[in-house]
Amino acid sequence: MKSANLLLAGAVTVLAATATVHAQSSSIPAFKSWPRGASPAEIGQKTASRFIATPHTNFNRTTPPKVITYPETCTWYGALTFAKVTGNKALTQKLADRFEPLFGSRDSLIPVPDHVDYTVFGSVPLELYMQTKEERYLKIGKMFADKQWGPPEGKRVTAESHRFYDKGLTWQTRLWIDDMFMITAVQSQAFRATGNPMYITxxxxxxxxxxxxxxxxxxxxYHAPDVPYFWGRGDGWMAVGMSELLRSLPKNNPDRPRIMEGYKKMMATLLKYQAEDGMWRQLIDDPNSWKETSCTGMFTCAFITGVKEGWLDKSIYAPAARKAWLSLIKYINSDGDITDVCEGTNKKDSHQYYLDRKRNTGDLHGQAPLLWCATAFLR
Structure with a gap:
């Protein structure tokens, strides 16, 4: 009965928040008047509920993980931001309940922050701190963010780690484009939670x-300097990472113009390669490549954010974002799982390698961007 009441309360909250946001977004016609079942509030609630019902999962979704992996972190973060913009405190509580065992019997699931894919985990406790004001979350999240800038330590340290650290960069630098979400997410969160400009600078x-x-x-x-292919999700990490960073980067930051230039240049080219139905492809510039959902969600989020923040021309990018969203959500099945998600992918200098990647269903790489988009629409 208690569970049913929480779900009902959550649904009422979502409807109320949707009405408020609808008014705020009235200047962007493409971001209102959604078909039944297609609104960001409805899809976000459905995806968040699906995440809550999903146990901690490894990349293959068949074996329990030794530590929490970054796709789960990204989905958890997305669900928390969705709970925030909809004012859904019942959802926030459920997401906090998921964290509670990590303070005790299941603390071994907390990853060691010695790699970008593990350090991004800090974005979750930092968000929980901002919503609950419980210092125990801040302590964990801040530790993760600080370790990224500290001296190289642990079993993953290489000669390059010291070289990057000596240049004033994080020792976890590896020049894979994935990094530009993993690093910017946790550092932007640390700035938002503490107000210390060091993190975002x-x-x-x-x-x-x-x-x-x-x-x-x-x-x-390119996925990496030695891999000359425009892999969809790899570029997606970059697109969302830039928009996530720019959303909180102070206007007077000296690096802001350079980042905005790179962001706008990328957005213009993505617009060019968007398929007629609104989707993007596994290899962005290959018209024979299959349409992939995780990159489509990421690019859509970057478009939405740019339109809402006034960085992008709303007459051009808002309709493109709407078209992408309405096409993307058609890939969600009756279980609330999105289909056609590229499996976890390391870099490889092979065009065919990217085309042959397995298409997963319900992979958290694809669930997370749905929540990011819903939040961006409603923010």
Whole structure:
């Protein structure tokens, strides 16, 4: 009975929040008047509920993880931000309940912050701190953010770790484009939670280093310097990472113009490669490549954020974001799982390797962007 009441309270809260946001978004016609079952509030609630019902999961979703992996972190963070923008305190409580065992019997699930994929976990306790004001969350989250800028330590340290650290970058730098969400998410969160500009200032410098090192003349990014392919989700991490950073980066930050330049250049090229139905492809510039949902969600989120923040022309990018969203949600099945999600993918210098990646259903790499989009629409 208690569970049913919580769900009812959550549903009422979502409806109330939707009405408020509808009024706030009235200047963007493309972001209102959704078909039944297609609104960001409805999809966000459905996806968040699906996440709550999903146990801690490894990449293959068949074996329990040794530690919490970054796709779960990204989905958890998305569900928390969705709970915040909808004022759904019942949802926030359920997401906090998921964390509670990590303070005790299941603390071994907390990853060691010695790699970008593990350090991003700090974004979750930092969000929980901002919503609950419980200091125990801040302590964990701040430790993760601080370790990223501290001296190299642990079994993953290499000669390159020291070289990057000596240049004022994080020792976890590896020049994979995935990093530019993993680093910016936790550091932006640390700035939001503490107000200390050090976190976001360092993240901005790191972003400029990646832009200068990896962005190609057309605005897109190779997966890594030695892998000359525009892999959808890899570029998706970059697109969301830039928008996440810019959303909180102070206007007077000296690196802001360079990051905004890189962001707008990427958005213009993504618009060019958007398919007629609104989707994007596993290899962005290959018209014979299959349509992939995780990158579509990420690019959609970056478009929405740019329109809402006034960085992008709303007459052009708002309709494109709407088209993408309405196409993307058609891939959600009756269980609340999104289909056609590229499996976890390391870099490889092979065009065919990317085309042959398995298409997963319910993979958290794809669930997370749905929540990010819902939040961006409603923020």
């Amino acid at each position: 360092k993240a901005a410098k790191e972003m400029v280093f990646y832009l200068d090192s990896l962005q190609q003349p057309n605005g897109l990014f």
